[in-house]
Amino acid sequence: xxxxxxxxxxxxxxxxxxxxxxxxxxxxxxxxxxxxxxxxxxxxxxxxxxxxxxxxxxxxxxxxxxxxxxxxxxxxxxxxxxxxxxxxxxxxxxxxxxxxxxxxxxxxxxxxxxxx
Numbered sequence: 001x002x003x004x005x006x007x008x009x010x011x012x013x014x015x016x017x018x019x020x021x022x023x024x025x026x027x028x029x030x031x032x033x034x035x036x037x038x039x040x041x042x043x044x045x046x047x048x049x050x051x052x053x054x055x056x057x058x059x060x061x062x063x064x065x066x067x068x069x070x071x072x073x074x075x076x077x078x079x080x081x082x083x084x085x086x087x088x089x090x091x092x093x094x095x096x097x098x099x100x101x102x103x104x105x106x107x108x109x110x111x112x113x114x115x116x
Contacts, residue, residue: 007033023061026105027052034058085109 020043022034027049034044035056045061046053053060076082087109090098095113102111
């Protein structure tokens with residue numbers, strides 16, 4: 001399980017009745033745990049596990065990707081209206097280590113590769 005064995009039990013320990021909604025960014029067992037914890041599947045969304053979501057009757061979060069949308073996000077970031085937490089930055093030569101960091105699913109924030 002992405003968040004370790006016993007995820008459902010740990011959440012139920014602090015929220016005995018389950019939770020009102022879930023936004024999944026891990027997929028797999030984390031999305032399955034969301035189904036166990038949220039009574040109404042209409043209140044669960046995933047950003048990553050589209051095939052599993054379809055199988056479980058969960059709607060995905062989707063959005064149009066475009067150069068225009070990216071420019072809007074860059075502008076928001078430049079104005080300080082969008083904050084992105086970066087937990088680690090690796091030079092391109094250490095891409096394998098960056099990948100291992102992401103696979104560990106430990107820590108908050110983005111893992112970034114730097115070029116140049």
